[in-house]
Amino acid sequence: MDMSETVSRLAQRKAKRRQEILQAAAQLFSQRGYDATTADAIAEVVHLTKSALYTYVGSKEEIAVLLLEQVVEQLLHNAREIESEPVSPVDKLYRLIVRHVEVIGHHPASSLLFLHSEHILSAAQYPRLYALRDQYEALIRQWIAEGKAAGIFDVRDVRIAGWLMLGSLNWVIRWFSPQGTLSTESIGHEYARILLRGLSSEKKEQQQEEA
Amino acid sequence: MDMSETVSRLAQRKAKRRQEILQAAAQLFSQRGYDATTADAIAEVVHLTKSALYTYVGSKEEIAVLLLEQVVEQLLHNAREIESEPVSPVDKLYRLIVRHVEVIGHHPASSLLFLHSEHILSAAQYPRLYALRDQYEALIRQWIAEGKAAGIFDVRDVRIAGWLMLGSLNWVIRWFSPQGTLSTESIGHEYARILLRGLSSEKKEQQQEEA
Incomplete structure (x- = not known):
């Protein structure tokens, strides 16, 4: 496996994770409302710490x-x-x-x-x-x-x-x-x-x- | 001026003040958004303390x-x-x-x-x-x-x-x-x-x- 393959797999995994975060957030937003949903709550649902969450997305x-x-x-x-x-x-x-x-x-x-x-x-x-x-x-x-x-x-x-x-x-x-x-x-x-x-x-x- | 007249004038004044508060709040809500508008900000515009505001209205x-x-x-x-x-x-x-x-x-x-x-x-x-x-x-x-x-x-x-x-x-x-x-x-x-x-x-x- 050469370097570019590794990079591409990492990118794919990151994109997949990002999509999971988006879906979890969408669920929370619709259940609790946008304002009442915290970044902490989103991180919890996808089993990430808040700081790990921020490596995938910038903010709520x-x-x-x-x-x-x-x-x-x-x-x-x-x-x-x-x-x-x-x-x-x-x-x-x-x-x-x-x-x-x-x-x-x-x-x-x-x-x-x-x-x-x-x-x-x-x-x-x-x-x-x-x-x-x-x-x-x-x-x-x-x-x-x-x-x-x-x-x-x-x-x-x-x-x-x-x-x-x-x-x-x-x-x-x-x-x-x-x-x-x-x-x-x-x-x-x-x-x-x-x-x-x-x-x-x-x-x-x-x-x-x-x- | 008998007692009932005084009561009615007070009620009128209170209703008028209430309406002023509502109008001020509506302005703030439309300028800043509902979520970003605090009860403090509403009280300030109508020159009341927050606790005085709450004698007219229950909450934001x-x-x-x-x-x-x-x-x-x-x-x-x-x-x-x-x-x-x-x-x-x-x-x-x-x-x-x-x-x-x-x-x-x-x-x-x-x-x-x-x-x-x-x-x-x-x-x-x-x-x-x-x-x-x-x-x-x-x-x-x-x-x-x-x-x-x-x-x-x-x-x-x-x-x-x-x-x-x-x-x-x-x-x-x-x-x-x-x-x-x-x-x-x-x-x-x-x-x-x-x-x-x-x-x-x-x-x-x-x-x-x-x-």
């Missing part, structure tokens, strides 16, 4: 940012995949809405952080997190604008329509329960149906019917 | 609950007023949406609390706050259900539609700026337009056109 705040980045990266990855599909803005947004709810449903603890700690994590301190979020928002606005330009959507202000959509989606974190009777899939499709009918130009539909 | 948490109650009471007051109007479910919800955004715009500091501290204030500890919120949500669901029963709305699950609506509305707190170019009025009307078109049954509209 950094853990929160890493967790949030993973969620937003997943959302953005989906959005870029959808962007490359040769479908209409309506279909792009439909798919994005369904997958947004799916991502939230699969990362409930990290998603909750977004509601409860975003005010602590300022854009100036964590430019990468906010840049990812802005790219996601920008794609949504772009598709709404494309639909508006094509006469498919009837919206006065693309920003307002984008905020309405994202706000309703992010609020799902607040009431969704993985133990409940509603699946993320059924929520996603119902949201997509309501939100896209809400954006759609009625005139356009009439024109299509007349044509 | 109680201040937050009182502020939130005032906002939810205002929302519920509006909803009940609208409920008494002899108009269709569509018009009731339209008015409610416009007034919801208006209330948020007039109480930005208290409304922000709703996003940042609701997880600290549990339903078990503050049943009155949550009862008010539930009554508000119940009226919205009732109107959606009425519209659904009348065939005006096409929704599969009244709860999902209600959450979508309330989520998008509450998220306005997150991005609205009183210094920005958008007025609460224009936001409210655009939200109402998009959300109600989203709920509306297309079939019904077609039937009406055909009739």
Whole structure:
């Protein structure tokens, strides 16, 4: 085993450990709340001393940012995949809405952080997190604008329509329960149906019917 | 001046002082965040010692609950007023949406609390706050259900539609700026337009056109 192999194995082990810490922290954050969770408590769950914990992650705040980045990266990855599909803005947004709810449903603890700690994590301190979020928002606005330009959507202000959509989606974190009777899939499709009918130009539909 | 007059004046003065404390606290919460605001800081702004502050309010948490109650009471007051109007479910919800955004715009500091501290204030500890919120949500669901029963709305699950609506509305707190170019009025009307078109049954509209 040469030197570079050793380094790579060490890096892998470190990355794995880091991921374990992130998951443990996410659990604690969602059970006790972000503010009530101490670095000591996180260290205890993963059987590390606090100083050993800090060789993997910088601080409790950094853990929160890493967790949030993973969620937003997943959302953005989906959005870029959808962007490359040769479908209409309506279909792009439909798919994005369904997958947004799916991502939230699969990362409930990290998603909750977004509601409860975003005010602590300022854009100036964590430019990468906010840049990812802005790219996601920008794609949504772009598709709404494309639909508006094509006469498919009837919206006065693309920003307002984008905020309405994202706000309703992010609020799902607040009431969704993985133990409940509603699946993320059924929520996603119902949201997509309501939100896209809400954006759609009625005139356009009439024109299509007349044509 | 008899005894009862003196008592009533004292009560009035106390209520006024209490309101001053609430307003000062709301300002601090929105500037520094709920968690970073101490009872000492609130006492300082209203020129009281901390122990004098506690003769007016029980704790920082109680201040937050009182502020939130005032906002939810205002929302519920509006909803009940609208409920008494002899108009269709569509018009009731339209008015409610416009007034919801208006209330948020007039109480930005208290409304922000709703996003940042609701997880600290549990339903078990503050049943009155949550009862008010539930009554508000119940009226919205009732109107959606009425519209659904009348065939005006096409929704599969009244709860999902209600959450979508309330989520998008509450998220306005997150991005609205009183210094920005958008007025609460224009936001409210655009939200109402998009959300109600989203709920509306297309079939019904077609039937009406055909009739």
